[in-house]
Amino acid sequence: MSDLNQTYLAALKQARWERPDIAALKRSQHGSWLLESHSMTARLKRHCQRFDVDVVNVYQLTPDKLTTDEVALIGHEACVVREVILKGDGHAWVCGRTLLPASTLEGQGGYLNALGAVPLGQHVFKQRASRRDAIEVAEVTMPTGGLQARRSRLWLHNRPMLVAELFLPDSPMYGKEIPA
Incomplete structure (x- = not known):
């Protein structure tokens, strides 16, 4: 794992999550990204020709570590x-960390264990x-400046998973929005 990826993941794990003021966030520069209720994968794909997922790490976490x-x-x-x-097009846009509880991986969610380099959102939102709920946001301070992050709970067949996303400096979030 590269040092930069390690730095981003460490920052994401230490983010101070807050429930946002939805009305204020909707009016903010990054609000539409942070409040996205559907697939972030689909939204990101609209900004590039080639979309890739680099799997940095997959490991087990015991309940006492939550x-x-x-x-x-x-x-x-x-x-x-x-x-x-x-x-997107070779540029790192989002650092993501997903917690998949054992019960979510049973039955209909079993395929999530074998995603590999396939985007999570590509499967979940099909x-x-x-659905997505419990959106929280954070601003993460990095040596290069502040970066936006969000954490949300996804439900698949009424079973939860927790997704945290750090929007990296090259992310389209920080540039001009491309219409849907």
Whole structure:
């Protein structure tokens, strides 16, 4: 894993998550990105010719390693952690970290164990029984300046997962929006 990816993941893990003032966030420069309720993958793909997922790490996390906030959002159980870098046309755009509880990976969610370099959102949002809630935001201070981050709970067949995303400096979030 590159030092830069390690730095981004460490920053994402230490983000101070807050529930946003939705009305104020909607009016902000980055609000539409942070409040995106559908697939971030689909939104990012509109800004590039080639979209890639670099899987940085996949590992098991025991319940005792979850924070109190994480337990409140997804329950107290073992998780698979999937850490990725989402890239558009070769540029790193988003550093993502997903907590997949063991119960979410059972039954209909079993295919999530074998995603590899396939984007999570590409699969989750194809399912009728998927939704996003509990959006939280953070501004993460990096040596190059502040970066925007969000954390949200995704539901697939009424089973939760927790996705945290750090929008990297080259992300289209910080540039001009391309209409849908």
